[in-house]
Amino acid sequence: MVKTLSTxxxxxxxxxxxxxxxxxxxxxxxxDFQDGAGLLVIFMCNHCPFVIHIAxxxxxxxxxxxxxxxxxxxxxxxxxxxxxxDSPEQMVAEAEARGxxxxxxxxxxQDVAQxxxxxxxxxxxxxxxxxxxxxxxxxxxxxxxxxxxxTGEDLRAACDAVLTGHKPASEQRxxxxxxxxxxxxxxxxx
Numbered sequence: 001m002v003k004t005l006s007t008x009x010x011x012x013x014x015x016x017x018x019x020x021x022x023x024x025x026x027x028x029x030x031x032d033f034q035d036g037a038g039l040l041v042i043f044m045c046n047h048c049p050f051v052i053h054i055a056x057x058x059x060x061x062x063x064x065x066x067x068x069x070x071x072x073x074x075x076x077x078x079x080x081x082x083x084x085x086d087s088p089e090q091m092v093a094e095a096e097a098r099g100x101x102x103x104x105x106x107x108x109x110q111d112v113a114q115x116x117x118x119x120x121x122x123x124x125x126x127x128x129x130x131x132x133x134x135x136x137x138x139x140x141x142x143x144x145x146x147x148x149x150x151t152g153e154d155l156r157a158a159c160d161a162v163l164t165g166h167k168p169a170s171e172q173r174x175x176x177x178x179x180x181x182x183x184x185x186x187x188x189x190x
Contacts (some may be wrong), residue, residue, distance in 0.1 A: 004120040004179040008172070015131040016115035020075065020105035023092045027101060028103045028154060030131070033071040037163040040065070040072045040155075041125040042102075043118040043180065047078075047085040048096045049120050049144045049148055050177035057150040058122075058139065059098045060188075065159050072102040077113035078121075086181075110186045117188070120177035126158050126168070137172040172177040 019029040033039045034141055041056075044051045051058075061074045078086040088106045095104045126135035135158035142148040158168035158170055182188075 002156060002179060003176050004177040006123045006136060006138075006177075007117045008118050008174050009118045009125065009133060011133050011170075013133040014111055015041065015125070015127045015133070015177060016108070016112065016113075018075070018105070018112040018133070020112065021057040022105055023088070023095045023114060024103075028105055033073075036071040036130075037069040037129055037161070038071065038082070039127040039131060039161065039175075040070055041116065041127070042072070043073045043077060043113060043116065043121055043123040043125075044074050045076045045078045045083070045086045045181075047088050048121040048178040050120070053099050053141050053142065053144045054150050054152075057098055061139075061152045062155070063099075063101045065163075066101055068159075068163055070163060072170065074102055074104040074119075075107050075112060076104070077107035077110045077111075077118065079183045080081055081183075083181050090120075093139045101172065105169075110133055110180075110183060114186070114188065118180055119188070120175055120179055122177050123175050124155055124161060126155070134158070135168045138175040138185055141173070143176060160178055 165166040
């Protein structure tokens with residue numbers, strides 16, 4: 001289990017566009033969420049121990065915040081030729097098993113992960129109603145085998161700020177997780 005930190009995309013960055021296929025077969029685009037209180041984009045996958053560690057709480061968290069008006073999408077960008085557990089078929093099963101209520105999209109070309117400068121799973125990007133980046137970082141300080149309860153406190157504070165028209169705290173801690181499994185030739189340059 002190699003620990004990779006998120007890149008901490010600069011605050012104020014406009015959400016890069018995406019148009020990807022959801023687990024239900026329909027195409028979901030960033031522009032589908034133009035009229036919202038905010039947009040949370042989560043880079044995640046099925047097999048990563050860091051995602052598995054928070055998955056049940058993430059399902060609860062996202063259902064709660066969707067009810068509050070936050071738009072949420074999950075995106076899996078891993079190379080499934082080397083990691084078949086992250087295939088679109090397995091994403092369907094994972095979404096059903098976990099009860100994910102948000103679109104869970106597959107980024108086959110990895111172009112979207114590159115546009116967001118996503119580095120790890122999970123990697124969280126929270127945009128305000130104008131789709132300007134206001135938070136990027138960790139769900140909370142819990143990690144597999146850390147003994148720290150999974151609460152989502154860091155992301156919760158940021159989402160609460162956005163939903164009340166405030167800016168999240170400027171001190172933000174990077175997410176930590178497994179590196180995105182890049183296809184040959186797609187690895188980001190250092």
